[in-house]
Amino acid sequence: MSKAEDIVAGLGGAANIVEVEGCITRLRTEVKDPGRVDEKALRATGAHGVVVAGTIIQVVVGPEADMLADDVNDLL
Numbered sequence: 526m527s528k529a530e531d532i533v534a535g536l537g538g539a540a541n542i543v544e545v546e547g548c549i550t551r552l553r554t555e556v557k558d559p560g561r562v563d564e565k566a567l568r569a570t571g572a573h574g575v576v577v578a579g580t581i582i583q584v585v586v587g588p589e590a591d592m593l594a595d596d597v598n599d600l601l
Contacts, residue, residue: 529596531570536582537561539601543580547594552584 536542536556543555556562559582564575567584576583586593 527596528570529593529600532567532572532584532593532597533600535563535566535570535584537563542597542601545594545597545601547591550585550587550590552586552590552594552597554582554584555580556582 532552533539533542536554537558538561541556541558541561543557545552545554547553557580559577559580562575562577562582564577567575570586572584572586574585576585
């Protein structure tokens with residue numbers, strides 16, 4: 526699986542993702558059910574951190590955030 530596919534899986538699958546956008550070093554996402562997010566799986570993709578605030582999930586990926594956001598959106 527590609528890194529983008531692994532991130533989609535870590536966010537609980539495509540059906541759980543409402544929105545994804547790149548922001549400098551982070552993927553800013555909104556999910557339907559934050560309980561389906563697997564922080565350990567997201568870190569296994571190389572994420573430097575995961576910030577959870579309700580249904581808003583930020584995945585800290587570094588300068589590749591915009592490219593990864595495009596790849597993730599292509600999978601949705």
